[in-house]
Amino acid sequence: MINGENKISRPLRWGMVGGGRTGQVGYKHRTGALRDKTYDLVAGAFDIDAERGRDFGVNLGVDSNRCYPDFQTMFAEEANLNEGIEVVSIATPNGTHYEITMAALHAGLHVICEKPLVFTTKEAVEIKQLAEEKGLIVGVTYGFSGNIMLLQMRAMIEQGKIGDIHLVDLQYTHGYAATGDGDKKNAAQKWRVDPKIAGPSFVLGDLSTHTYYMSQLIMPEMKIKKLLCDRQSFVGSRYPLEDNAYVLMHYENGAVGRMWTSAVDAGCMDGQRIRIVGSKASLEWWDSKPNELRYELQGEPIQTLVRGTEYLDDLTSEYERLGTLHQEGLSDAWANIYLRIAIAIDAKKRGDEEILDKLIYPDIDAGIAGVQWIENCVRSADNGSVWVEYETEESVHA
Ligand code: NAI
Structure with a gap:
């Protein structure tokens, strides 16, 4: 039963690439991630249109200095902060996933990426290898599966x-x-x-x-x-x-x-x-x-x-x-997926292989x-x- 008690010791510092004001799926990510106190949205490169992205980020409550014009700037600048982002979600069109995911992993970030992950198995396996090398989690948002x-x-x-x-x-x-x-x-x-x-x-x-x-x-x-x-x-x-x-x-x-x-x-x-x-x-x-x-x-x-x-x-x-007599739906499903990925990231950080072995979530x-x-x-x-x-x-x- 999920009742709002903390499932991990503190919320993960979370950034988003894409999922901006006009994006279809961005709100589903936020509605899922922000439910269980497992993520704090502290940075973003939310939009292909940098100005619109900044305005949108500020409206979401993100510090304007941490609303970036593009993902490259976000990964570079956040790496210079004491408390920069630890995990990034990628909610951009399919053709950008490979480049952004690889850049995020190189920057030492856990990744939550939209489906389909990439275009080819070769690219997907490269992502897996890099994630393993870096000790990072890659989750994929098959939202209904929650x-x-x-x-x-x-x-x-x-x-x-x-x-x-x-x-x-x-x-x-x-x-x-x-x-x-x-x-x-x-x-x-x-x-x-x-x-x-x-x-x-x-x-x-x-x-x-x-x-x-x-x-x-x-x-x-x-x-x-x-x-x-x-x-x-x-x-x-x-x-x-x-x-x-x-x-x-x-x-x-x-x-x-x-x-x-x-x-x-x-x-x-x-x-x-x-x-x-x-x-x-x-x-x-x-x-x-x-x-x-x-x-x-x-x-x-x-x-x-x-x-x-x-x-x-x-x-x-x-x-x-919610218990019996009440209906759950897609936003609960997304919250479940985000929660399980947060538990996976937390376990990875602590080297808790037992949790990682039994946790069911859409992984790499x-x-x-x-x-x-x-x-x-x-x-x-x-x-x-x-x-x-x-x-x-x-x-x-x-
Ligand atoms: P969309 O076209 O509605 O939105 C894309 C968003 O990404 C926009 O905010 C755009 O400004 C931004 N963007 C594009 N390139 C960017 C870049 N290089 N840097 C920063 N921001 C950038 O697309 P939609 O429908 O939201 O789909 C995005 C991804 O989510 C796709 O991979 C799609 O397959 C997936 N998707 C998944 C769903 C699910 O249930 N898991 C549902 C809908 C989409």
Whole structure:
């Protein structure tokens, strides 16, 4: 149960790159980070427009001397302070993540970076190596994954409550880019369909990396053996980036799965869903009803498990915040992710490997896995939507 008591000895001195006044995701970072007294926002290079960034930072309550025109100046100046920042969040478009993350690690800062972490596995592995060399944490903000009923799914699957996993049905779709209008008008949508800034994919990276990570969180033992991805650009100007994709997966244990990801699911306001079908029962979770989990045991009435109740697993209850009868949502999920990353950073500083070993949070490996997911999907799609063996860093070097 989280009740506001300190989880680490003092708040971490925290800076942000991006997430400025016009940014979509910046407030989610702040709402997550500032909840549990684990971070103090003391510096920022919040915006590509330096003046707007300074004005915004001051309005957030950051000292104007610590609102910097760019991340390079922030890392250099903060390093000269006795109490400069220790951790930085990166909430900028995808194409900037690699450079900013590497610069932050070189400056000795822990990093919390947006997804998709970078464009290639090679870059992601370089980040991991540098972080290890420097003894620093890299967390990745798969924000939805902080919904605690996902931990309930993990616990129930581990306890054999659904039997052997046979089918994995994943979906993250919406209709907000059903037409190309926003590609010209909306700054955040414009870069998402530009391969130089978005990377090798649109919806596979933008949406499905979340759901893919959540599936791994729920079923850590399930490894994809091969996949087939079929991707389309229904708004033609987006080509080669897809606005819709279907992926079929075969897992090493014989299970099969599918992922549907789309930004052209017109009219859809509610498109993130995870259904895991086992040999004796199924579990299903919808992002729009995050407090509930359906447990469907073959031959028995369907059960709805509800957040905050005492029959849930300890793994779930550890991050319970509001108690039963009240709804938690996305900002609680973000707070959980930020809290766990703070605990990881604190443990790293103290050399507490025991905590680090058991803490479940989206770490650098989760960041690498997201990049590999995109790479495998794109490799399949661009070779004519064929089955490809699922490549990971280990499988390539095996
Ligand atoms: P956006 O375009 O709305 O905002 C980007 C922000 O970064 C703006 O404030 C811009 O001024 C600033 N910026 C750009 N380049 C900068 C630089 N070099 N230095 C300092 N500031 C800079 O983009 P949005 O939608 O907020 O996405 C940002 C990142 O967050 C992307 O990687 C995206 O994939 C990810 N994202 C993640 C979500 C999640 O649920 N975890 C949700 C939405 C976006």
